[in-house]
Amino acid sequence: MDRPYLRMLFRPQVKEPTLITGLPGFGNIGKIVANLLIKFSQAELFAELYSPSFPDIVIVDKGGVCRLPRYEFYAPKSGRNIIILTGDVQPPLDDIPAHYEVCGMVLDLMDEFGCKYIITIGGIPSSQPVKEVYVAATKPEIAVDYMEKGAIIYGGGRIMGASGLLLGLAKRRGMEGACILGSTMGLTADRESAFQVFKFLTKILEPMQEEV
Amino acid sequence: MDRPYLRMLFRPQVKEPTLITGLPGFGNIGKIVANLLIKFSQAELFAELYSPSFPDIVIVDKGGVCRLPRYEFYAPKSGRNIIILTGDVQPPLDDIPAHYEVCGMVLDLMDEFGCKYIITIGGIPSSQPVKEVYVAATKPEIAVDYMEKGAIIYGGGRIMGASGLLLGLAKRRGMEGACILGSTMGLTADRESAFQVFKFLTKILEPMQEEV
């Protein structure tokens, strides 16, 4: 394996779906929200992405069975017209071109499904115990819309890692979308902040699905 | 995106222009000077350079709208025959070949405009509160000329980052030019030193433009 590699398990019945991404990161908020969404929408794993830039480790399950680290794509059996991306890892901080390459492959796959809207989920550090939900978007209308639904505009800053990069690359391809960030004080998993974000995400997804 | 990528917005009316570069760095002097020059010469953004070696982040403006980090090229609407390069970031310290590649693309673009002279702006650490302006050049005549206009020759040292590398690569292509360095005590933005450099730069640019 000298390049990222996509393994399709089956082709889900989605049409111009919304992509929702939650990868490991600050407070592990992205991954927790993705897991909640997979559970509540009864989504099934339909594709795996492997990369020689992912850490040189294996993940071992409770029964002692190992596998390479990967990104995973899920789609609900029925109902919501979404695709959920989660994973074991992110590419390491010191191999940035690898991160651009992996994010590019994710968006290539989304192109195949006609995906035009992306919501990335992440966490941002905060020194306050209050849990807030922040938003940044590809255009002002989306930022304002999310603000009216209860998020705070994350203005004048930077968003690091996959949450930011996926959205930035998607924008350059002509896609629209937003990054939803849960504030968190610690580096350990923050379930409370993740649940706030999950509730907000549900509020965002409902009218979108009704429109379809 | 697996290689640096140039996006032209329009083709500026310049002929054998002088390139002036001010990127983020020590004391943020380069970027502050570039911004002052853009403002005072009413320059417009005409090209953007993206790279998979730039940090995997997005820049978010005050309205919550995000974009990928980039280098930006500006040209004045009228008046001075210059191009100004600034940007959000520099390639990371641990990906040097990426830095050579990005600087090479900047100089390729300058070749297209017939640019033969480059002035790079940066900062150098100093333990003294006095703000001095230093110069290093591609040939002795330029170093002496700048010295006569008030700069101190920066002799027997090294210049790190884009300010040095752009000038060194430009010299290898047969271009001439200089690096102007403002001394600064701190790692935070040093507006005072940047303003000293800006005044000196104005003194350098005036006769050059009269000659044209």
Next chain:
Amino acid sequence: MDRPYLRMLFRPQVKEPTLITGLPGFGNIGKIVANLLIKFSQAELFAELYSPSFPDIVIVDKGGVCRLPRYEFYAPKSGRNIIILTGDVQPPLDDIPAHYEVCGMVLDLMDEFGCKYIITIGGIPSSQPVKEVYVAATKPEIAVDYMEKGAIIYGGGRIMGASGLLLGLAKRRGMEGACILGSTMGLTADRESAFQVFKFLTKILEPMQEEV
């Protein structure tokens, strides 16, 4: 040398051999076990693997003679149908794609010999002085079999470095096998834990060879 490079000294008489790998790592357990196995099975060096991602050093023997660092493949003159992989080094932590490439070349060579089973040996950190032997495997049956022979299932964790990656990549190619891990308290060579692992490995290898 711009890519990994394999140097064959001779072609060993093995048929569908089991690969056993022990490379430098935590407690140096992998390498110590590999060396014990080479000694007790009177195995001979038959191939060397060099890589431009191995550290830029030379190894000097007691007589002052130097050579590049390498992976080494050994096969017993007679008796056990195994191949043993050991080496001076592992690729550095910050060049993960290089690690995938080197492991891929090891498995390519094993494909040539018809190898379908791999046992990787490593160490895992422990805060207890008791020396235990842990196992993770490519499928539940193997994990259970090793457990019945005395190992503890290493469940719900991650295995770092070559021990994990070789097994994960082997599994993706359809090979089966296991990783045997000796628990160790320190970063220095732990001969006691290595000997525990060696005894367990012998127990595993005996029936396999009788079956042949």
Next chain:
Amino acid sequence: MDRPYLRMLFRPQVKEPTLITGLPGFGNIGKIVANLLIKFSQAELFAELYSPSFPDIVIVDKGGVCRLPRYEFYAPKSGRNIIILTGDVQPPLDDIPAHYEVCGMVLDLMDEFGCKYIITIGGIPSSQPVKEVYVAATKPEIAVDYMEKGAIIYGGGRIMGASGLLLGLAKRRGMEGACILGSTMGLTADRESAFQVFKFLTKILEPMQEEV
């Protein structure tokens, strides 16, 4: 510049010369010895090697004139049949494949001149103030020969950086040679140890040149 690049200034009159390398490193011993040898043998610069893996800096001379960092090849106007390699820098520690590539280009150039013997000069850390000269070689005969001339055999260790890698790669190409190491206590330039090494090197070079 996306690959290392060799610039020939003129073609020196050498035939099967001995290559002597002294690059920056521990105690700066290699570079000091190379500079002494260049001075005493009145050697002239005949080739420059540039690389996009060398640090992204420019070197500024006392007159304020800058140039890119490089490796430099010197040959004496007359007399000794040697080539001397020195330089401003070494490739960074975290880009090992770049180091293999640059060393490979050095040896390619030596192949053109029919060079079959290489002596690399470096420093090794020592906790003792006594200055010793150590040797490691491509074969036992050379190690013993140098030992009889006063060096201590550097047995059972590792040699890091260009001194080791150049010798190891040269050996793999069928060249012979040795690495001469001066012991030094500090990280600052150690002129005393370098002078010990220079005296020893002179003793080694004299009979070699008489044989020619």
